[in-house]
Amino acid sequence: MLKDGKNIMDVLGKYNRKPRFNYDNEKERSYINLQGLVEKYGKDKVYTVHALFINTKSRFGESPIIVTDDYIVNAPKHLLDIVKTMINDVDIINLVNERKVGFKIYSYYGRYGKGYSVEWVQL
Numbered sequence: 614m615l616k617d618g619k620n621i622m623d624v625l626g627k628y629n630r631k632p633r634f635n636y637d638n639e640k641e642r643s644y645i646n647l648q649g650l651v652e653k654y655g656k657d658k659v660y661t662v663h664a665l666f667i668n669t670k671s672r673f674g675e676s677p678i679i680v681t682d683d684y685i686v687n688a689p690k691h692l693l694d695i696v697k698t699m700i701n702d703v704d705i706i707n708l709v710n711e712r713k714v715g716f717k718i719y720s721y722y723g724r725y726g727k728g729y730s731v732e733w734v735q736l
Contacts, residue, residue, distance in 0.1 A: 634664035
């Protein structure tokens with residue numbers, strides 16, 4: 614235990630490159646974006662988060678990825694910093710691994726017209 618009450622393994626864990634999220638990465642999942650999810654299921658569905666990643670090989674730079682039961686969701690660029698922070702938060706990692714984190718989709722109108730984002734919810 615460190616002076617500030619943190620566990621030393623939580624601190625060191627930020628620098629280990631092993632998988633952080635426990636999910637079935639062998640399962641076949643289709644890629645989809647938030648608009649596609651809304652068109653398919655509407656805005657009221659709650660999705661369980663299985664993992665969060667940053668796609669570093671995108672044509673448009675880094676982009677956030679949310680793994681759900683059935684999809685790999687290409688999340689909007691405006692969620693990049695939030696997802697990066699979540700990936701480095703041991704409490705969020707544990708909650709995701711316990712399947713206690715989900716999201717709902719909402720729409721908004723911005724400079725470029727209609728957009729979509731997520732509201733993180735407790736499951």
